[in-house]
Amino acid sequence: MATVPSKARCSTCDKEKNTVRCEGCLKLFCYNHLTDHRxxxxxxxxEIEINRDLFRQTLTEQAHDPTKRILIKKINKWEEDSIKTIHKAAHEYRQLLLQTTAENITETELNLAKLTDQLKQTRQENDFNEIDLxxxxxxxxQLAKRLDMPPNLSMKEDSVALIHRISIVLSSGHTNPRVIELRKAAEGLGFRIAGGREENSPIYISHIIPYGVAWKHGELKKGDQLLSVNGVSVENEYHETAVCLVKQAQDIVKLVVQYSPQDLNEMENHFDQ
Ligand SMILES: [Zn+2]
Ligand SMILES: [Zn+2]
Structure with a gap:
């Protein structure tokens, strides 16, 4: 009896059948279930197309009406919440003051009556000088003061904030390449570079020497990726190549650099190792 050659199992029906492997999930499917899988x-x-369409709509909406942006909504919410918190606190303080007001008025009435008597008496007896006045x-x-601020009350500014400040920070990272021209001095250009092809890293400005040429110029910064030196690209170049180019350059050295903070972090980690 001829043996039936054993076949692989379909991952859906688990039957031994002719199967096809899906290169995406690496599972085997019989022809029927391959169709289902497709x-x-x-x-x-x-679904991705639907989500893309929805996103297209969101983008159009936000372009026409920037107030729909999620960050603006967050700021609005912060504003509303903060105002609510302040209203609530103010309401509580007012309630507290109103409770003591009746007491305060009664006491002031009594004291004013006493003062009135004294005034009358002084007038009648006609016996007063500056000291009495x-x-x-x-x-x-004193009475007026106590009416405004009863002695058992005080108001102070709390050092703990009732609401929390939020800030929106615009990072100052330049993402476009910049051209920087430095005039070479006897002591060089005043910056150091790191990285290079041998380290699988772009070449970066790793240090700006204080009071040096680059430092005084002010445009070059630590973390700038060096793209070219005097028109010669150093992208994907060895460290020494870039060093030589910078050393060989005379007078005005034209650098093209690009600041990319996320790469800067990677570079710093790299330095730490
Ligand atoms: Zn199957
Ligand atoms: Zn698949």
Whole structure:
């Protein structure tokens, strides 16, 4: 009896059949289930297309009405929440003050009545000089003060913030290549470079020497990727090549650099190793 050659198993029906391997998920499928699998994938592609269309719509909306941007919405929310917090606190403080107001008024009425009696008496007896007048004045001032700020109350500014500040930070990273022309001095150009093809890294400005040519010029910064020296590209070049080019250059040296902070971090990590 001829033995049937053993076949691979379909990952869907688990039957031994002629199968085809999907290069994406590396699973084997019988012909029937391969069709199903293709349909599944096609469904996923549809979903991506739908999401793309939705995103297209969002982009158009935001282009026409920038207030729809999510960050602006976040700022609006922060504003609303902060105002609510302040309103709530102010309401509580007012309630607290109103509770003590009745007491304060009654007490002030009593004290004013006393002062009124004293005034009448002073007038009747016609026996007063500057000292008595000053005393009466002080009493009246005191009453007014206590009405505004009863002695059992005080208001102070808390050092703890009721609301939290938020900030929007625009990073100052230049992403476009910049041309920098430095005039070579006796001591050189005043910067050091790191990286290079042998380290699988672009060539970077790793240090700006204080008070040197580059430092005084002010445009070159640590983390700039060096793209070319006097028109000669150093992208994908060895470290020494770039060093030589910089050394050979006379008078005005034209550098093309590009600042990319994310690469800078990688470079720093690289330096730390
Ligand atoms: Zn199958
Ligand atoms: Zn697959």
């Amino acid at each position: 349909q599944e994938l096609s469904g996923e592609l549809n 000053n005393h009466l004045k002080r009493m009246l001032t």
